Amino acid sequence: KNEVEQSPQNLTAQEGEFITINCSYSVGISALHWLQQHPGGGIVSLFMLSSGKKKHGRLIATINIQEKHSSLHITASHPRDSAVYICAVWDDYKLSFGAGTTVTVRA
Amino acid sequence: DAGITQSPRHKVTETGTPVTLRCHQTENHRYMYWYRQDPGHGLRLIHYSYGVKDTDKGEVSDGYSVSRSKTEDFLLTLESATSSQTSVYFCASRTSGKGRNTIYFGEGSWLTVV
Numbered sequence: 767k768n769e770v771e772q773s774p775q776n777l778t779a780q781e782g783e784f785i786t787i788n789c790s791y792s793v794g795i796s797a798l799h800w801l802q803q804h805p806g807g808g809i810v811s812l813f814m815l816s817s818g819k820k821k822h823g824r825l826i827a828t829i830n831i832q833e834k835h836s837s838l839h840i841t842a843s844h845p846r847d848s849a850v851y852i853c854a855v856w857d858d859y860k861l862s863f864g865a866g867t868t869v870t871v872r873a
Numbered sequence: 874d875a876g877i878t879q880s881p882r883h884k885v886t887e888t889g890t891p892v893t894l895r896c897h898q899t900e901n902h903r904y905m906y907w908y909r910q911d912p913g914h915g916l917r918l919i920h921y922s923y924g925v926k927d928t929d930k931g932e933v934s935d936g937y938s939v940s941r942s943k944t945e946d947f948l949l950t951l952e953s954a955t956s957s958q959t960s961v962y963f964c965a966s967r968t969s970g971k972g973r974n975t976i977y978f979g980e981g982s983w984l985t986v987v
Contacts, residue, residue: 808980863916
């Protein structure tokens with residue numbers, strides 16, 4: 767089973783601050799997802815990465831396959847970014863999930 | 874967004890009663906999954922399907938069964954609900970191909986067993 771570790775577990779930021787969430791995994795993978803879940807809400811895949819870097823609006827995701835590490839960055843954070851962010855990796859045909867990072871952005 | 878819906882969205886049931894949750898997708902995705910999400914445990918795989926009538930167990934399958942008679946529908950059944958099965962249940966689907974495909978989640982089903 768692929769172990770997926772996320773840090774930090776919780777994060778509080780002021781509006782406008784730069785936020786970084788980290789994810790490490792234990793074995794080789796073919797792809798990694800960053801998922802977002804708002805309180806009481808569904809789960810949405812923000813990015814799927816197999817190498818390099820992807821950007822969508824204020825969100826940037828990077829992955830280093832050799833180091834088995836990925837980061838999710840939120841630039842110019844906003845209260846609507848408050849959510850749980852979950853790292854997940856494909857382990858054969860199944861996803862292994864991190865425990866999630868709860869992000870709170872204060873106005 | 875992929876068309877994936879769950880029903881019911883909220884249910885309260887009594888201990889010992891059977892419960893069936895339905896997941897319906899309109900994208901012709903081959904793979905479908907049922908997860909439960911609990912505080913302190915995150916998302917855990919209950920069962921998954923890799924085609925019609927092809928299913929397999931996940932890490933927390935005890936007390937649950939599944940069926941997939943059509944590509945678009947994946948049913949999760951709690952044969953005799955227990956309080957430990959109070960949880961939020963998420964269905965997901967993705968296309969075939971090993972590991973590189975985006976996964977789509979349903980909006981969740983909140984189940985309370987009293």
